[in-house]
Amino acid sequence: MTPLVHATTPGGFLLVLAVILPVCAVLAILACGPRHAARIAVVALAAGAAVAIAIAAELVTSGAALTYVVGGWRPPLGIALRADGLSGAMLAMTALVVTAVGLFARVQYGLAGDNGGGRAQITFWVMLLALWSALNAVFVGEDLFNLYVALELLTFAAVPLVCLDGRAETVKAALRYLLFALVGSLLYLLGVGLIYGQYGTLDLSALSRLARSDPALLAALALMIIGLLAKAALFPLHLWLPPAHAGAPAAASAVLSALVIKAPVFLILRLVLDVAPPQAAAIVGQLLAVLGAASILFCSVMALRQARLKLMIAYSTVAQIGYLFIVFPLAGGDGTAPWETIAWTGGALQLISHALAKAAMFLAAGVIAEAFGHDRIADLGGFGRVLPLSAAAFGLAGLSLMGIPPSGGFVAKCLLLTAAVIEGYPWLAATILIGGLLAGAYVFRVIDKALAVPVVPIAPRRAVPRRLELAALALAVAAVLIGFVPLRPFGFLQIGRGGLAMAGLP
Protein backbone atom coordinates (compact mmCIF):
# COMPACT_ATOMS: atom_id res chain seq x y z
CA MET A 1 0.00 0.00 0.00
CA THR A 2 0.96 3.63 -0.26
CA PRO A 3 2.73 4.94 2.85
CA LEU A 4 0.48 6.33 5.55
CA VAL A 5 2.24 9.68 5.69
CA HIS A 6 3.96 11.33 2.73
CA ALA A 7 7.65 12.02 3.11
CA THR A 8 9.95 13.68 0.63
CA THR A 9 12.01 11.11 -1.28
CA PRO A 10 15.56 11.76 -2.59
CA GLY A 11 14.54 12.73 -6.14
CA GLY A 12 11.44 14.58 -5.01
CA PHE A 13 12.72 18.03 -5.93
CA LEU A 14 12.57 16.95 -9.60
CA LEU A 15 8.77 17.09 -9.41
CA VAL A 16 8.93 20.71 -8.29
CA LEU A 17 11.35 21.48 -11.13
CA ALA A 18 8.96 19.87 -13.64
CA VAL A 19 6.22 22.27 -12.57
CA ILE A 20 8.18 25.49 -12.08
CA LEU A 21 10.76 25.36 -14.91
CA PRO A 22 8.24 26.24 -17.66
CA VAL A 23 6.77 29.00 -15.46
CA CYS A 24 10.25 30.46 -14.93
CA ALA A 25 10.71 30.44 -18.70
CA VAL A 26 7.42 32.32 -19.13
CA LEU A 27 8.61 34.94 -16.65
CA ALA A 28 11.95 35.17 -18.45
CA ILE A 29 10.15 35.77 -21.76
CA LEU A 30 8.09 38.54 -20.19
CA ALA A 31 11.20 40.07 -18.59
CA CYS A 32 13.59 39.82 -21.55
CA GLY A 33 11.12 41.04 -24.14
CA PRO A 34 9.64 39.49 -27.26
CA ARG A 35 12.85 39.23 -29.32
CA HIS A 36 14.22 36.45 -27.14
CA ALA A 37 10.96 34.50 -26.75
CA ALA A 38 11.78 31.64 -29.14
CA ARG A 39 15.33 31.24 -27.83
CA ILE A 40 14.26 31.11 -24.17
CA ALA A 41 11.49 28.68 -25.05
CA VAL A 42 13.88 26.30 -26.80
CA VAL A 43 16.23 26.34 -23.79
CA ALA A 44 13.26 25.66 -21.50
CA LEU A 45 12.14 22.78 -23.73
CA ALA A 46 15.54 21.14 -23.45
CA ALA A 47 15.72 21.66 -19.68
CA GLY A 48 12.16 20.38 -19.16
CA ALA A 49 12.84 17.30 -21.26
CA ALA A 50 15.97 16.62 -19.18
CA VAL A 51 13.91 16.87 -15.97
CA ALA A 52 11.31 14.44 -17.34
CA ILE A 53 14.05 11.96 -18.28
CA ALA A 54 15.63 12.35 -14.84
CA ILE A 55 12.27 11.61 -13.17
CA ALA A 56 11.80 8.48 -15.29
CA ALA A 57 15.36 7.34 -14.54
CA GLU A 58 14.88 7.95 -10.82
CA LEU A 59 11.65 5.92 -10.89
CA VAL A 60 13.37 3.03 -12.65
CA THR A 61 16.42 2.97 -10.38
CA SER A 62 14.58 3.41 -7.08
CA GLY A 63 11.58 1.29 -8.07
CA ALA A 64 9.36 3.42 -5.83
CA ALA A 65 7.21 6.51 -6.28
CA LEU A 66 8.79 9.97 -5.97
CA THR A 67 7.22 12.24 -3.38
CA TYR A 68 7.76 15.86 -2.44
CA VAL A 69 6.02 17.48 0.51
CA VAL A 70 5.72 21.17 -0.32
CA GLY A 71 7.20 23.44 2.33
CA GLY A 72 7.60 20.51 4.71
CA TRP A 73 3.90 20.72 5.62
CA ARG A 74 2.56 17.20 5.60
CA PRO A 75 -0.94 16.36 4.37
CA PRO A 76 -3.75 16.63 5.41
CA LEU A 77 -2.87 20.30 5.97
CA GLY A 78 -0.05 20.55 3.47
CA ILE A 79 0.20 19.57 -0.18
CA ALA A 80 2.18 16.63 -1.55
CA LEU A 81 3.46 16.06 -5.06
CA ARG A 82 3.81 12.44 -6.05
CA ALA A 83 4.82 10.64 -9.23
CA ASP A 84 4.23 6.91 -9.63
CA GLY A 85 4.94 4.87 -12.75
CA LEU A 86 1.89 6.13 -14.65
CA SER A 87 2.63 9.76 -13.77
CA GLY A 88 6.25 9.23 -14.83
CA ALA A 89 5.15 7.83 -18.17
CA MET A 90 2.79 10.78 -18.69
CA LEU A 91 5.52 13.29 -17.80
CA ALA A 92 7.94 11.68 -20.26
CA MET A 93 5.32 11.53 -23.01
CA THR A 94 4.37 15.18 -22.41
CA ALA A 95 8.00 16.24 -22.62
CA LEU A 96 8.49 14.34 -25.89
CA VAL A 97 5.38 15.80 -27.55
CA VAL A 98 5.96 19.36 -26.30
CA THR A 99 9.59 19.28 -27.45
CA ALA A 100 8.69 17.97 -30.92
CA VAL A 101 5.89 20.53 -31.26
CA GLY A 102 8.22 23.29 -30.08
CA LEU A 103 10.85 22.41 -32.70
CA PHE A 104 8.13 22.27 -35.38
CA ALA A 105 6.82 25.70 -34.37
CA ARG A 106 10.36 27.15 -34.33
CA VAL A 107 10.92 26.06 -37.93
CA GLN A 108 7.45 27.14 -39.03
CA TYR A 109 7.69 30.63 -37.51
CA GLY A 110 11.17 30.91 -39.03
CA LEU A 111 9.68 30.17 -42.47
CA ALA A 112 7.04 32.84 -42.07
CA GLY A 113 9.84 35.37 -41.67
CA ASP A 114 8.51 36.03 -38.19
CA ASN A 115 11.74 36.17 -36.25
CA GLY A 116 10.46 36.87 -32.80
CA GLY A 117 8.46 40.07 -33.17
CA GLY A 118 5.06 38.60 -34.00
CA ARG A 119 2.39 38.74 -31.35
CA ALA A 120 0.94 35.34 -32.26
CA GLN A 121 4.35 33.75 -31.93
CA ILE A 122 5.02 35.15 -28.45
CA THR A 123 1.55 34.16 -27.29
CA PHE A 124 2.19 30.67 -28.63
CA TRP A 125 5.46 30.24 -26.72
CA VAL A 126 4.08 31.66 -23.49
CA MET A 127 0.95 29.51 -23.67
CA LEU A 128 2.87 26.37 -24.67
CA LEU A 129 5.13 26.69 -21.64
CA ALA A 130 2.25 27.57 -19.30
CA LEU A 131 0.34 24.56 -20.62
CA TRP A 132 3.32 22.30 -19.99
CA SER A 133 3.60 23.48 -16.40
CA ALA A 134 -0.12 22.95 -15.81
CA LEU A 135 0.01 19.45 -17.33
CA ASN A 136 2.95 18.46 -15.13
CA ALA A 137 1.09 19.85 -12.11
CA VAL A 138 -1.91 17.65 -12.97
CA PHE A 139 0.25 14.55 -13.39
CA VAL A 140 2.11 14.95 -10.08
CA GLY A 141 -0.75 16.48 -8.07
CA GLU A 142 -1.87 14.59 -5.00
CA ASP A 143 -4.26 17.16 -3.53
CA LEU A 144 -7.74 17.47 -5.07
CA PHE A 145 -7.94 21.25 -4.76
CA ASN A 146 -4.43 21.70 -6.11
CA LEU A 147 -5.55 19.58 -9.05
CA TYR A 148 -8.51 21.93 -9.57
CA VAL A 149 -6.16 24.88 -9.82
CA ALA A 150 -3.90 22.95 -12.21
CA LEU A 151 -6.90 22.06 -14.40
CA GLU A 152 -7.97 25.69 -14.55
CA LEU A 153 -4.45 26.82 -15.45
CA LEU A 154 -4.51 24.23 -18.20
CA THR A 155 -7.77 25.66 -19.55
CA PHE A 156 -6.49 29.23 -19.38
CA ALA A 157 -3.39 28.22 -21.36
CA ALA A 158 -5.32 26.10 -23.87
CA VAL A 159 -8.10 28.58 -24.75
CA PRO A 160 -5.79 31.29 -26.19
CA LEU A 161 -4.04 28.60 -28.27
CA VAL A 162 -7.40 27.80 -29.91
CA CYS A 163 -7.94 31.39 -31.10
CA LEU A 164 -4.31 32.23 -31.88
CA ASP A 165 -5.11 33.49 -35.40
CA GLY A 166 -7.99 35.66 -34.14
CA ARG A 167 -10.57 34.78 -36.82
CA ALA A 168 -14.21 35.04 -35.74
CA GLU A 169 -14.90 31.31 -35.93
CA THR A 170 -11.86 30.36 -33.87
CA VAL A 171 -12.75 32.96 -31.21
CA LYS A 172 -16.23 31.46 -31.16
CA ALA A 173 -14.78 27.94 -30.81
CA ALA A 174 -12.48 29.14 -28.02
CA LEU A 175 -15.37 30.72 -26.14
CA ARG A 176 -17.45 27.58 -26.44
CA TYR A 177 -14.49 25.50 -25.24
CA LEU A 178 -14.00 27.88 -22.30
CA LEU A 179 -17.66 27.59 -21.25
CA PHE A 180 -17.62 23.77 -21.38
CA ALA A 181 -14.35 23.69 -19.45
CA LEU A 182 -15.57 26.21 -16.88
CA VAL A 183 -18.77 24.33 -16.11
CA GLY A 184 -16.72 21.13 -15.97
CA SER A 185 -14.23 22.48 -13.49
CA LEU A 186 -16.94 24.13 -11.36
CA LEU A 187 -18.73 20.78 -11.05
CA TYR A 188 -15.39 19.24 -10.11
CA LEU A 189 -14.90 21.97 -7.48
CA LEU A 190 -18.33 21.27 -5.99
CA GLY A 191 -17.34 17.62 -5.66
CA VAL A 192 -14.10 18.67 -3.94
CA GLY A 193 -16.13 20.71 -1.43
CA LEU A 194 -18.40 17.78 -0.64
CA ILE A 195 -15.44 15.44 -0.16
CA TYR A 196 -13.72 17.89 2.17
CA GLY A 197 -16.96 18.26 4.15
CA GLN A 198 -17.20 14.51 4.57
CA TYR A 199 -13.60 13.45 5.15
CA GLY A 200 -11.70 16.59 6.16
CA THR A 201 -8.85 15.82 3.74
CA LEU A 202 -8.16 16.34 0.05
CA ASP A 203 -5.09 14.11 -0.19
CA LEU A 204 -5.69 11.39 -2.78
CA SER A 205 -3.82 8.58 -1.07
CA ALA A 206 -5.42 9.41 2.30
CA LEU A 207 -8.82 9.37 0.59
CA SER A 208 -8.16 6.00 -1.02
CA ARG A 209 -7.88 4.55 2.49
CA LEU A 210 -10.71 6.54 4.11
CA ALA A 211 -13.29 6.30 1.34
CA ARG A 212 -16.36 4.30 2.17
CA SER A 213 -19.60 3.91 0.34
CA ASP A 214 -21.59 6.92 1.56
CA PRO A 215 -23.98 9.16 -0.36
CA ALA A 216 -21.83 12.29 -0.04
CA LEU A 217 -18.81 10.58 -1.59
CA LEU A 218 -20.91 9.08 -4.39
CA ALA A 219 -22.52 12.45 -5.17
CA ALA A 220 -19.11 14.13 -5.11
CA LEU A 221 -17.57 11.52 -7.42
CA ALA A 222 -20.53 11.77 -9.81
CA LEU A 223 -20.14 15.56 -10.00
CA MET A 224 -16.37 15.39 -10.43
CA ILE A 225 -16.48 12.71 -13.10
CA ILE A 226 -19.21 14.48 -15.11
CA GLY A 227 -17.22 17.70 -14.89
CA LEU A 228 -14.06 15.97 -16.06
CA LEU A 229 -15.94 14.21 -18.88
CA ALA A 230 -16.95 17.62 -20.24
CA LYS A 231 -13.27 18.61 -20.27
CA ALA A 232 -12.18 15.28 -21.77
CA ALA A 233 -14.79 15.61 -24.55
CA LEU A 234 -16.32 12.16 -24.25
CA PHE A 235 -19.47 11.65 -26.35
CA PRO A 236 -22.04 13.30 -25.88
CA LEU A 237 -20.05 16.18 -24.33
CA HIS A 238 -17.63 16.33 -27.27
CA LEU A 239 -19.38 19.10 -29.21
CA TRP A 240 -16.81 21.76 -28.39
CA LEU A 241 -13.79 19.74 -29.48
CA PRO A 242 -13.85 19.45 -33.31
CA PRO A 243 -14.20 23.20 -34.07
CA ALA A 244 -11.69 24.13 -31.36
CA HIS A 245 -9.01 21.62 -32.31
CA ALA A 246 -9.49 21.96 -36.06
CA GLY A 247 -9.42 25.78 -36.01
CA ALA A 248 -6.19 26.17 -34.05
CA PRO A 249 -2.79 26.38 -35.81
CA ALA A 250 -1.26 22.93 -36.35
CA ALA A 251 1.30 23.12 -33.57
CA ALA A 252 -1.39 24.20 -31.10
CA SER A 253 -3.83 21.52 -32.29
CA ALA A 254 -1.16 18.90 -31.73
CA VAL A 255 -0.68 19.74 -28.05
CA LEU A 256 -4.42 20.29 -27.49
CA SER A 257 -5.42 16.96 -28.98
CA ALA A 258 -2.49 14.91 -27.76
CA LEU A 259 -2.03 16.26 -24.25
CA VAL A 260 -4.65 18.67 -22.91
CA ILE A 261 -7.58 16.26 -22.99
CA LYS A 262 -5.42 13.54 -21.40
CA ALA A 263 -5.24 15.49 -18.12
CA PRO A 264 -8.94 15.06 -17.19
CA VAL A 265 -8.84 11.45 -18.40
CA PHE A 266 -5.87 10.82 -16.12
CA LEU A 267 -7.81 12.29 -13.17
CA ILE A 268 -10.89 10.18 -13.92
CA LEU A 269 -8.64 7.10 -13.92
CA ARG A 270 -7.28 8.02 -10.51
CA LEU A 271 -10.70 8.84 -9.05
CA VAL A 272 -12.37 5.66 -10.26
CA LEU A 273 -9.51 3.26 -9.59
CA ASP A 274 -8.06 4.79 -6.39
CA VAL A 275 -10.87 6.59 -4.58
CA ALA A 276 -14.25 5.17 -5.59
CA PRO A 277 -15.56 2.32 -3.40
CA PRO A 278 -15.63 -1.00 -5.34
CA GLN A 279 -19.37 -1.33 -5.98
CA ALA A 280 -19.69 2.27 -7.10
CA ALA A 281 -16.58 1.89 -9.27
CA ALA A 282 -18.17 -1.10 -11.00
CA ILE A 283 -21.35 0.83 -11.87
CA VAL A 284 -19.46 3.96 -12.94
CA GLY A 285 -17.15 1.76 -15.00
CA GLN A 286 -20.07 0.23 -16.90
CA LEU A 287 -21.55 3.67 -17.65
CA LEU A 288 -18.21 5.08 -18.78
CA ALA A 289 -17.66 2.04 -21.01
CA VAL A 290 -21.05 2.57 -22.69
CA LEU A 291 -20.20 6.23 -23.34
CA GLY A 292 -16.73 5.24 -24.53
CA ALA A 293 -18.11 2.69 -26.97
CA ALA A 294 -20.66 5.24 -28.26
CA SER A 295 -17.82 7.70 -28.64
CA ILE A 296 -15.73 5.24 -30.68
CA LEU A 297 -18.55 4.31 -33.06
CA PHE A 298 -20.25 7.69 -33.49
CA CYS A 299 -17.15 9.84 -33.84
CA SER A 300 -15.31 7.36 -36.11
CA VAL A 301 -18.26 7.60 -38.51
CA MET A 302 -18.22 11.39 -38.16
CA ALA A 303 -14.47 11.39 -38.92
CA LEU A 304 -15.17 9.36 -42.05
CA ARG A 305 -17.65 12.00 -43.26
CA GLN A 306 -15.43 15.07 -42.86
CA ALA A 307 -14.24 16.90 -45.94
CA ARG A 308 -11.40 18.72 -44.17
CA LEU A 309 -8.32 16.91 -42.93
CA LYS A 310 -8.00 18.69 -39.59
CA LEU A 311 -11.67 18.18 -38.72
CA MET A 312 -11.26 14.50 -39.53
CA ILE A 313 -8.28 14.23 -37.18
CA ALA A 314 -10.21 16.10 -34.47
CA TYR A 315 -13.17 13.70 -34.68
CA SER A 316 -10.69 10.84 -34.60
CA THR A 317 -9.44 12.23 -31.27
CA VAL A 318 -12.88 11.88 -29.69
CA ALA A 319 -13.12 8.33 -31.04
CA GLN A 320 -9.70 7.36 -29.70
CA ILE A 321 -10.51 8.90 -26.29
CA GLY A 322 -13.40 6.43 -26.15
CA TYR A 323 -10.92 3.54 -25.94
CA LEU A 324 -9.60 4.96 -22.68
CA PHE A 325 -13.02 4.64 -21.07
CA ILE A 326 -13.71 1.03 -21.96
CA VAL A 327 -10.81 0.13 -19.67
CA PHE A 328 -12.91 0.58 -16.51
CA PRO A 329 -15.11 -2.55 -16.52
CA LEU A 330 -12.21 -4.62 -17.88
CA ALA A 331 -9.75 -3.67 -15.14
CA GLY A 332 -10.52 -5.41 -11.89
CA GLY A 333 -13.66 -7.32 -11.01
CA ASP A 334 -11.98 -10.53 -9.89
CA GLY A 335 -10.15 -9.20 -6.85
CA THR A 336 -6.83 -8.33 -8.47
CA ALA A 337 -5.82 -4.70 -8.10
CA PRO A 338 -6.91 -2.85 -11.27
CA TRP A 339 -3.38 -1.75 -12.15
CA GLU A 340 -2.17 -5.35 -12.30
CA THR A 341 -4.55 -6.26 -15.13
CA ILE A 342 -3.71 -6.27 -18.81
CA ALA A 343 -6.63 -3.88 -19.46
CA TRP A 344 -4.96 -1.25 -17.29
CA THR A 345 -1.69 -1.62 -19.18
CA GLY A 346 -3.58 -1.51 -22.46
CA GLY A 347 -5.36 1.67 -21.41
CA ALA A 348 -2.12 3.35 -20.33
CA LEU A 349 -0.42 2.35 -23.59
CA GLN A 350 -3.38 3.70 -25.56
CA LEU A 351 -3.10 6.98 -23.64
CA ILE A 352 0.57 7.32 -24.62
CA SER A 353 0.53 5.95 -28.15
CA HIS A 354 -2.52 8.04 -29.06
CA ALA A 355 -0.77 11.19 -27.82
CA LEU A 356 2.26 10.50 -30.02
CA ALA A 357 0.26 9.42 -33.07
CA LYS A 358 -2.24 12.28 -32.85
CA ALA A 359 0.45 14.93 -32.43
CA ALA A 360 2.23 13.45 -35.48
CA MET A 361 -0.99 13.59 -37.51
CA PHE A 362 -1.76 17.19 -36.65
CA LEU A 363 1.81 18.26 -37.43
CA ALA A 364 1.66 16.42 -40.77
CA ALA A 365 -1.65 18.17 -41.48
CA GLY A 366 0.08 21.43 -40.58
CA VAL A 367 2.84 20.76 -43.13
CA ILE A 368 0.17 19.96 -45.77
CA ALA A 369 -1.71 23.19 -45.00
CA GLU A 370 1.58 25.11 -45.11
CA ALA A 371 2.47 23.66 -48.52
CA PHE A 372 -0.89 23.76 -50.28
CA GLY A 373 -2.73 26.50 -48.37
CA HIS A 374 -5.77 24.33 -47.65
CA ASP A 375 -6.63 20.96 -46.11
CA ARG A 376 -9.58 19.76 -48.21
CA ILE A 377 -9.03 16.02 -48.51
CA ALA A 378 -10.66 15.82 -51.94
CA ASP A 379 -8.16 18.26 -53.49
CA LEU A 380 -5.03 16.65 -52.04
CA GLY A 381 -4.58 13.93 -54.73
CA GLY A 382 -0.91 13.01 -55.08
CA PHE A 383 0.39 15.02 -52.10
CA GLY A 384 2.61 12.08 -51.17
CA ARG A 385 4.90 12.91 -54.13
CA VAL A 386 5.40 16.47 -52.91
CA LEU A 387 5.61 15.70 -49.18
CA PRO A 388 6.80 12.10 -48.85
CA LEU A 389 7.93 12.46 -45.23
CA SER A 390 4.62 13.94 -44.10
CA ALA A 391 2.67 11.24 -45.93
CA ALA A 392 4.86 8.62 -44.24
CA ALA A 393 4.31 10.26 -40.84
CA PHE A 394 0.56 10.30 -41.41
CA GLY A 395 0.60 6.65 -42.46
CA LEU A 396 2.71 5.48 -39.51
CA ALA A 397 0.53 7.42 -37.06
CA GLY A 398 -2.48 5.90 -38.80
CA LEU A 399 -1.09 2.40 -38.16
CA SER A 400 -1.15 3.13 -34.46
CA LEU A 401 -4.70 4.55 -34.55
CA MET A 402 -6.00 1.55 -36.49
CA GLY A 403 -4.19 -0.89 -34.23
CA ILE A 404 -2.13 -2.60 -36.91
CA PRO A 405 1.14 -4.27 -35.85
CA PRO A 406 3.81 -3.24 -35.24
CA SER A 407 2.74 -0.12 -33.33
CA GLY A 408 1.93 1.10 -29.84
CA GLY A 409 -1.75 1.27 -30.76
CA PHE A 410 -1.68 -2.38 -31.79
CA VAL A 411 -0.33 -3.55 -28.43
CA ALA A 412 -2.82 -1.32 -26.57
CA LYS A 413 -5.83 -2.49 -28.56
CA CYS A 414 -4.70 -6.09 -28.52
CA LEU A 415 -4.46 -6.01 -24.71
CA LEU A 416 -7.88 -4.35 -24.44
CA LEU A 417 -9.40 -6.88 -26.83
CA THR A 418 -7.91 -9.81 -24.89
CA ALA A 419 -9.21 -8.34 -21.64
CA ALA A 420 -12.69 -7.85 -23.16
CA VAL A 421 -12.81 -11.49 -24.24
CA ILE A 422 -11.45 -12.85 -20.94
CA GLU A 423 -13.75 -10.72 -18.79
CA GLY A 424 -16.78 -11.62 -20.92
CA TYR A 425 -17.64 -8.36 -22.65
CA PRO A 426 -18.31 -9.41 -26.27
CA TRP A 427 -19.93 -6.05 -27.10
CA LEU A 428 -16.78 -4.21 -26.07
CA ALA A 429 -14.65 -6.61 -28.10
CA ALA A 430 -16.89 -5.97 -31.12
CA THR A 431 -16.64 -2.20 -30.56
CA ILE A 432 -12.84 -2.36 -30.49
CA LEU A 433 -12.78 -4.29 -33.76
CA ILE A 434 -15.35 -2.07 -35.53
CA GLY A 435 -13.55 1.04 -34.25
CA GLY A 436 -10.30 -0.31 -35.75
CA LEU A 437 -12.00 -0.90 -39.11
CA LEU A 438 -13.52 2.59 -39.14
CA ALA A 439 -10.14 4.10 -38.23
CA GLY A 440 -8.66 2.12 -41.12
CA ALA A 441 -11.29 3.59 -43.42
CA TYR A 442 -10.64 7.21 -42.51
CA VAL A 443 -6.86 6.87 -42.49
CA PHE A 444 -6.99 5.08 -45.85
CA ARG A 445 -8.99 7.94 -47.37
CA VAL A 446 -5.97 10.17 -46.82
CA ILE A 447 -3.32 7.58 -47.71
CA ASP A 448 -5.25 6.87 -50.91
CA LYS A 449 -4.99 10.56 -51.80
CA ALA A 450 -1.29 10.59 -50.93
CA LEU A 451 -0.55 7.72 -53.32
CA ALA A 452 -2.94 8.81 -56.07
CA VAL A 453 -1.60 9.85 -59.48
CA PRO A 454 -3.79 12.80 -60.49
CA VAL A 455 -4.18 13.86 -64.12
CA VAL A 456 -2.93 17.35 -63.27
CA PRO A 457 -0.04 17.00 -60.79
CA ILE A 458 -0.70 18.87 -57.55
CA ALA A 459 1.56 21.87 -57.12
CA PRO A 460 2.54 23.24 -53.72
CA ARG A 461 1.81 26.88 -53.04
CA ARG A 462 5.33 27.14 -51.69
CA ALA A 463 8.24 24.80 -51.00
CA VAL A 464 8.43 23.31 -47.54
CA PRO A 465 11.85 22.42 -46.14
CA ARG A 466 12.36 18.82 -45.04
CA ARG A 467 13.20 19.82 -41.47
CA LEU A 468 9.62 21.03 -40.96
CA GLU A 469 8.42 17.52 -41.73
CA LEU A 470 10.88 15.81 -39.39
CA ALA A 471 9.03 16.56 -36.12
CA ALA A 472 5.88 14.81 -37.32
CA LEU A 473 7.89 11.85 -38.60
CA ALA A 474 9.82 11.53 -35.33
CA LEU A 475 6.60 11.42 -33.29
CA ALA A 476 5.00 8.89 -35.65
CA VAL A 477 8.08 6.68 -35.46
CA ALA A 478 7.98 6.93 -31.65
CA ALA A 479 4.31 5.84 -31.70
CA VAL A 480 5.30 2.79 -33.76
CA LEU A 481 8.38 2.02 -31.66
CA ILE A 482 6.28 1.74 -28.50
CA GLY A 483 4.93 -1.44 -30.08
CA PHE A 484 8.41 -2.98 -30.03
CA VAL A 485 8.85 -2.69 -26.26
CA PRO A 486 5.63 -4.33 -25.16
CA LEU A 487 6.90 -5.84 -21.94
CA ARG A 488 8.68 -2.88 -20.41
CA PRO A 489 5.58 -0.81 -19.51
CA PHE A 490 4.10 -3.62 -17.41
CA GLY A 491 6.75 -3.15 -14.75
CA PHE A 492 7.22 0.59 -15.15
CA LEU A 493 3.54 1.49 -14.84
CA GLN A 494 3.24 -0.37 -11.55
CA ILE A 495 5.99 1.54 -9.77
CA GLY A 496 4.57 3.08 -6.63
CA ARG A 497 1.24 1.33 -7.04
CA GLY A 498 1.79 -1.47 -4.57
CA GLY A 499 1.70 -5.16 -5.43
CA LEU A 500 4.55 -7.01 -7.07
CA ALA A 501 5.61 -5.79 -10.46
CA MET A 502 5.05 -8.35 -13.20
CA ALA A 503 3.16 -10.63 -10.80
CA GLY A 504 -0.23 -12.03 -11.67
CA LEU A 505 -0.06 -11.30 -15.37
CA PRO A 506 -1.21 -13.99 -17.74
Place this chain on the structure above:
Amino acid sequence: MTALLQPAILFGLTGAALVGIGLFAVVTQPGLLRRIVGCNILGAGIFLVFGAVARRGAGAGFEADPVPQALVITGIVVAFSASALAIALLKRLSEITIGEGADAGGPEGGA
Protein backbone atom coordinates in the same frame (compact mmCIF):
# COMPACT_ATOMS: atom_id res chain seq x y z
CA MET B 1 -38.11 23.95 11.18
CA THR B 2 -35.45 25.08 13.67
CA ALA B 3 -32.99 22.59 12.09
CA LEU B 4 -33.48 24.38 8.80
CA LEU B 5 -32.58 27.72 10.34
CA GLN B 6 -29.13 26.66 11.51
CA PRO B 7 -26.63 28.75 9.55
CA ALA B 8 -24.69 25.84 8.06
CA ILE B 9 -27.80 24.13 6.71
CA LEU B 10 -29.30 27.38 5.48
CA PHE B 11 -26.11 28.30 3.65
CA GLY B 12 -25.80 24.80 2.22
CA LEU B 13 -29.35 24.85 0.87
CA THR B 14 -28.93 28.35 -0.57
CA GLY B 15 -25.69 27.23 -2.20
CA ALA B 16 -27.43 24.21 -3.70
CA ALA B 17 -30.21 26.43 -5.07
CA LEU B 18 -27.68 28.81 -6.64
CA VAL B 19 -25.82 25.89 -8.22
CA GLY B 20 -29.13 24.73 -9.72
CA ILE B 21 -30.01 28.20 -11.04
CA GLY B 22 -26.53 28.70 -12.50
CA LEU B 23 -26.46 25.30 -14.19
CA PHE B 24 -29.95 25.91 -15.62
CA ALA B 25 -28.83 29.25 -17.04
CA VAL B 26 -25.67 27.79 -18.60
CA VAL B 27 -27.56 24.94 -20.27
CA THR B 28 -30.70 26.73 -21.46
CA GLN B 29 -29.69 30.32 -22.26
CA PRO B 30 -28.74 30.89 -25.90
CA GLY B 31 -26.85 34.14 -25.33
CA LEU B 32 -23.15 33.77 -24.51
CA LEU B 33 -23.13 36.65 -22.01
CA ARG B 34 -25.99 35.05 -20.09
CA ARG B 35 -24.08 31.78 -20.00
CA ILE B 36 -21.04 33.51 -18.55
CA VAL B 37 -23.28 35.07 -15.88
CA GLY B 38 -24.73 31.59 -15.28
CA CYS B 39 -21.21 30.28 -14.66
CA ASN B 40 -20.72 33.01 -12.08
CA ILE B 41 -23.97 32.13 -10.28
CA LEU B 42 -22.88 28.48 -10.29
CA GLY B 43 -19.54 29.50 -8.81
CA ALA B 44 -21.18 31.64 -6.12
CA GLY B 45 -23.33 28.65 -5.10
CA ILE B 46 -20.25 26.44 -4.82
CA PHE B 47 -18.43 29.00 -2.67
CA LEU B 48 -21.47 29.11 -0.34
CA VAL B 49 -21.32 25.32 -0.04
CA PHE B 50 -17.65 25.65 0.93
CA GLY B 51 -18.70 28.22 3.53
CA ALA B 52 -21.22 25.79 4.98
CA VAL B 53 -18.52 23.09 5.07
CA ALA B 54 -16.19 25.47 6.93
CA ARG B 55 -18.90 26.20 9.48
CA ARG B 56 -19.75 22.55 10.01
CA GLY B 57 -16.16 21.48 10.54
CA ALA B 58 -15.64 23.94 13.40
CA GLY B 59 -15.29 21.24 16.00
CA ALA B 60 -11.63 21.94 16.77
CA GLY B 61 -12.30 25.03 18.86
CA PHE B 62 -11.92 27.53 16.02
CA GLU B 63 -14.63 29.93 14.99
CA ALA B 64 -14.72 28.00 11.74
CA ASP B 65 -12.51 25.55 9.84
CA PRO B 66 -9.96 27.79 8.05
CA VAL B 67 -9.04 25.35 5.25
CA PRO B 68 -12.27 25.68 3.20
CA GLN B 69 -12.04 29.45 3.63
CA ALA B 70 -8.56 29.41 2.12
CA LEU B 71 -9.87 27.23 -0.69
CA VAL B 72 -12.74 29.65 -1.35
CA ILE B 73 -10.37 32.60 -1.65
CA THR B 74 -8.27 30.73 -4.21
CA GLY B 75 -11.45 29.60 -5.95
CA ILE B 76 -12.74 33.17 -6.22
CA VAL B 77 -9.46 34.33 -7.76
CA VAL B 78 -9.57 31.52 -10.33
CA ALA B 79 -13.27 32.12 -11.10
CA PHE B 80 -12.60 35.84 -11.51
CA SER B 81 -9.79 35.20 -14.00
CA ALA B 82 -12.03 32.78 -15.89
CA SER B 83 -14.79 35.39 -16.13
CA ALA B 84 -12.30 38.01 -17.28
CA LEU B 85 -10.97 35.70 -20.00
CA ALA B 86 -14.49 34.82 -21.14
CA ILE B 87 -15.57 38.47 -21.27
CA ALA B 88 -12.41 39.43 -23.17
CA LEU B 89 -13.09 36.72 -25.75
CA LEU B 90 -16.73 37.78 -26.05
CA LYS B 91 -15.73 41.41 -26.51
CA ARG B 92 -13.22 40.44 -29.20
CA LEU B 93 -15.83 38.29 -30.93
CA SER B 94 -18.38 41.10 -31.00
CA GLU B 95 -15.73 43.51 -32.36
CA ILE B 96 -14.84 41.12 -35.17
CA THR B 97 -18.41 40.30 -36.09
CA ILE B 98 -19.46 43.97 -36.09
CA GLY B 99 -16.41 44.76 -38.20
CA GLU B 100 -17.46 42.10 -40.70
CA GLY B 101 -20.93 43.57 -41.04
CA ALA B 102 -22.51 41.53 -38.21
CA ASP B 103 -23.61 38.63 -40.37
CA ALA B 104 -25.12 35.43 -39.01
CA GLY B 105 -26.44 36.59 -35.71
CA GLY B 106 -23.39 38.06 -34.03
CA PRO B 107 -22.17 37.12 -30.55
CA GLU B 108 -25.67 36.71 -29.10
CA GLY B 109 -26.60 34.28 -31.85
CA GLY B 110 -25.85 31.20 -29.79
CA ALA B 111 -22.93 28.92 -29.29
